[in-house]
Amino acid sequence: MRVVLAALALVTGLHAALWLWSRPVAEAPAAPHKFTSLSFSPYGKDEDGENADVNPEQVRKDIAAVAPYTDAIRTYSATRGLDVVAPLAAEKGLKVTQGIWIDKDEVRNTREIDSALVVADRNPNVKALVVGNEVVLRGEKTVDEMVALINKVKQRTSLPVTTGEIWNVWLEYPQLASAVDFIAVHILPYWESVPADKAVDLTLDIYERLRKAFPGKHIVIAEFGWPSAGFNRNNSTTGKLLQAELIREFTNRARARGIDYNIVEALDQPWKGVLEGSVGPYWGVLDADRQLKFPLSGEIEDKTFTQSMIVALLIGFLLSLPIIGTRRPTFAQCVLLAGAANLVGAWAAILIDHWLTHYFVFGAQIAMVIGSLLLAPLAVVILSRIEEISAIAFGRKGRRTLDGQDPAVAQTPKVSIHIPAYREQPDMLIKTLDSVAALEYPDFECVVVINNTPDPEFWQPIEEHCRLLGDRFKFVNAMKLEGFKAGALRLALEHTAPEATIIGIIDADYVVSPDWLKDLVPAFADPAVGIVQAPQDHRDGERTVLARLMNTEYAGFFDIGMVERNEQNAIIVHGTMCLLRRAAMDDAGGWSSDTICEDSDLGLTILEKGWSAHYTRKRYGWGLLPDNFEAFRKQRHRWTFGGMQIAVKHLRLFKPGASRLSAEQRRTYLIGWLNWMGAEAIGVAIAIMNLIWVPVIAFGGVAIPEAVLTIPILFGFAIYLIHFFSLYQLRVRHPFLSTIGASIAAMALQFTVARGVAEWVVKQHMPFIVTAKGGKGVKARKFPARWELGLGSALVLGAALVWGTNFVNVRETNIFALVLLVQSLPFLAAAGLAWVEGSKLNDPAFIAAKTARLAGLGGFVRRRARDAAAPVVAEPASALASSRDDVATV
Structure with a gap:
């Protein structure tokens, strides 16, 4: 507590000093x-x-x-x-x-x-x-x-x-x-x-x-x-x-x-x-x-200066109060958090003062109202990202992440591993089954559910292979099954051995490590533990340049976000590499088909019932990446749509006392939803609103968004970049160039996430769409990012138009043009990745060859430069004579 109070006092004092130092007189x-x-x-x-x-x-x-x-x-x-x-x-x-x-x-x-x-x-x-x-x-x-x-x-x-x-x-x-x-x-x-x-x-x-x-x-x-x-x-x-x-x-x-x-x-x-x-x-x-x-x-x-300063300090202090609840914070961590809170407080005070001291015509009123409403959640997103930076860069090491098997625990409860499969490639699924058979754990079974797959070429090889692997492997073929993946998992439970107390879930494309169960099942010795989750990873991350970027983008979620959420016992359950206590599943009502993200839905329900969850950063399984950029987007669209379904379904249980969720868990989930689905949807909404505003500004000469509305957008983008690159360097063990590519891949999904949110608003339900993996994806007939290309190009042209018609060099207009350019980047990133996918730049061999050629050219240039700079040494007379003799002889 003393550390927190000292940090609050320091930052509040500095904040007040900055206001007094900048006092306009x-x-x-x-x-x-x-x-x-x-x-x-x-x-x-x-x-x-x-x-x-x-x-x-x-x-x-x-x-x-x-x-x-x-x-x-x-x-x-x-x-x-x-x-x-x-x-x-x-x-x-x-x-x-x-x-x-x-x-x-x-x-x-x-x-x-x-x-x-x-x-x-x-x-x-x-x-x-x-x-x-x-x-x-x-x-x-x-x-x-x-x-x-x-x-x-x-x-x-x-x-x-x-x-x-x-x-x-x-x-x-x-x-x-x-x-x-x-x-x-x-x-x-x-x-x-x-x-x-x-x-x-x-x-x-x-x-x-x-x-x-x-x-x-x-x-x-x-x-x-x-x-x-x-x-x-x-x-x-x-x-x-x-x-x-x-x-x-x-x-x-x-x-x-x-x-x-x-x-x-x-x-x-x-x-x-x-x-x-x-x-x-x-x-x-x-x-x-x-x-x-x-x-x-x-x-x-300035007559309103003192009032604005007081408001800024008050809001900054109030936004800093949650730091008191931070577990074992360091002084640097508290200073960064309090500094961010006071920065938002200063912006809020300036915005309030702007409202109270300015007059607005109708168009400006619209811009101010909509802009203020959209920037409020953006401020929350900025604070949450800075909070994550502070925890990882300056906070103490987490205590809840599993590091491996506890030697003192000798219990080996029976585990039933469930693998749902829908039209999966037999050779891929056979590799998964072989890896399960090699698990170094004494008591487990494996239930394979093939659902809605009438073609015998897909299921007969699996049935035969399960027979070869022995009695541990149960093959279930359901030709007509409702409920998508959740329905298949419910059916798997019906064929599960009664004595199995732990349920393991893996996707059909995952090859698991032999020590998966041996390392993680002992965590269930604690009777309060209902979930043990391991991260996903991929074994085909080097097949294309796009695959490298996707793999690194996925890694950020598992090495950054999930690790931090684990400290609040608020991880997001994903339906592979997951272990669930059967009693916790029964307590939560089992798999539900209410959403198309049944895994995250069930995980949250288990937490709401008061069970604990644990997470490990160690990789115990490797699957396959989406086949192409279109499959990558469709998967994220499904996650977004399902995320919206889950948020609305569970929101009523986030009221205090409505479930056994702690305040930290509720806060982590709410901010997580806002930081992911909300931030991307708001970003697209602001971009489209600004695009609509371009002709008003360029040709109407009025209603330019005030700097108090546009600068926060630029600041938010800067925080996004700092958050992404700093945390990737601290947590994700991937090359820096891959990190740059991952940031492009993450930005490229902004429109996809926003579309998922918008489609949920319209229809609330959609069918479960399996992500194309293992070569099942069909090459898109049309350019897959045409909408993004259109919006990105329109934003760039809008920026050029606004800047080009700014004949009197209004600063706010130039800032607005810069905002349009920044807002175009996620859309252009999607178009760029879609283009790269269809070009030679997607071939790692081509890139390696070009890199080697450039390296060779660089070496040649360096040698020539070195030779040119070398001093000229006169040859001895005898050598010159010998040379002349040689020439005469020739």
Whole structure:
């Protein structure tokens, strides 16, 4: 306990220190007590400013909210209820620059002008009229049309009249400047991709350029601002502190130089996310809740930082608590586990803060909701993988794994070995029977059940061979048998000797070691033991390159996952190299045909009844690998479908008290299902969702997934690679190149596993499909990974499209493109293996020959380089003379 508490204290302290070290703080000159003017759009958080009329009561509240911070406001329209702004502003002593919205709708333009003139006539606090906002920039009016419109308004009012345009429009069209009473220039460095540290200087330089271009003309910087959130635009980055720094610096310097200005804008406008992308809602000095976003003087800090830090530390601490239940943990193990928990806590806090401090348009809401829901189980998967790394790399050696026979145990109970066979090759099954006959154990029998195999060529040789092997071997031929493999095993039990107390299960293709029973049966001397499981292995792992990869991929499960699960008494029973206590089988109800993975189903049921299970890493049997890649996938698909059936069947018994499973066993199974079936299904679901999102991002320009949703995917992939390669190096005794191949083979099954989950959701039941082994597999007529090839190619093309259309270099877009590439790898891995299988690269002899040739070429190159570098030594004169003589003689 002291080790755990010390680790928790260390990691929590470091986590807090990192937060405090990264605490964002900025300094900037104080802004004026009140801004000269603020752009004012009185729309509520959930209102659509593009289509909704304003609520007078909302206007009154918004004016009251901004009045303490400004001397004046600028509006952009005089219709749809906005004619009430000026009189309500007068109540708070605010001046108004009245806007007139101009577009291609001439009827509305007339109504806007008329309404604005009435407002200006009736409200003395209106000090100027702005006819149109960036109308020339938007291309909705020509300069000449705008000049005519401005002159028309000037004829009907004595107030100063202008229009709002960006700075280069004014410089490009001096006739527009001649038409107005003052220049209302918009200078927004963010939209020009200007770095934040150069934004104010650029703004003031542009102001000076306009002064020189239009001497004697009054110039107002009618829009200056910076977004507090949203995506970057090339070198323009956003942020709460950046917004505060820039607005305070600009207003301070503008006041010192006597520049009239208007800050865009007073209030955050969530509805602008549809029109102006991710930054549109975040230009306000006040947020959508009408709270000032930053102090106008003194130190600038993130207002939500402290809350986020507390949430991160709290979640990290809570996620670390399960470490207390870890058996005999080491300090390094606890530190790694606590570090992972606190990392997830930090991400969760950032995600929560993102939810609370950002506004989301409909598409972004969908992305955030779905992304958050899918990433929550991904976080659990990441934690479980790090937990396994910590246990194997830094934990203590396990205590429950069987190392061999206990010499003190002399009991030899009768064992009945059951071999179910369906259309198996006779020569293969005969090898299995011969290996069973050679077992060095005094008391055993073997029951061979041939089921649903009418062709005598398959069963007659087996019947004859069983007769030759003697009375220990019982041959059962069931021409019509229901229940698949479980049915055959039930029938085997009916022909089992009554005195047999241990049942052994092997597949028809397995050759067993003579010491299998001798070494493992003694474990049943403990009356609580119901299962003893040995790993599967294969004797044909060198026949092809693909076979090598499959064999190494299988080995990871048996040398890593099963060993760790054994420590929690939560192994997965697999129907070969398995020994079961007959009483435990009876207690569990025997073999069930409810699932197509009857072995794992029965094993879990036995554990639920309170029996113990043991596992050994030693290989006692060697079978045959699937014939080809298609058979490899079909086998994994069956395991997945059966796994889903088992999970749903047993889930009700995972409630505390519903069975005799311990909390550790329940947790191991639940996380195991999530880590295998859940992770792969979620991975495919996220990939497909992202693929659907590609055209929205590439052509819609909006709804790019936030980095808080995409970076965890990249992090999860990195953890997958670290987990795979580190644990394979520590536990699996296979060459490193084979490990690389195994990682490709494992990734290649992602779509297969996800499809198995999806098909279970649709139909819940499917027939038992025997894996093709021993040359029974039929070569696929079609490319077996065509779906994976299509999805992988689409993801790669999507990444290229998203990256290629990212003209303003938005970081989140590039991250999203990288995510698409990473998500394409499992699909392309499947396509690659399917291609390798049909090429010369699948032939080990071909690979060996090419490797030898390359090695020889390398040796030749090294010799030439060595010869070229050798110093030239002059030959003695006598040698030269001898050489000349030889030439003359020839």
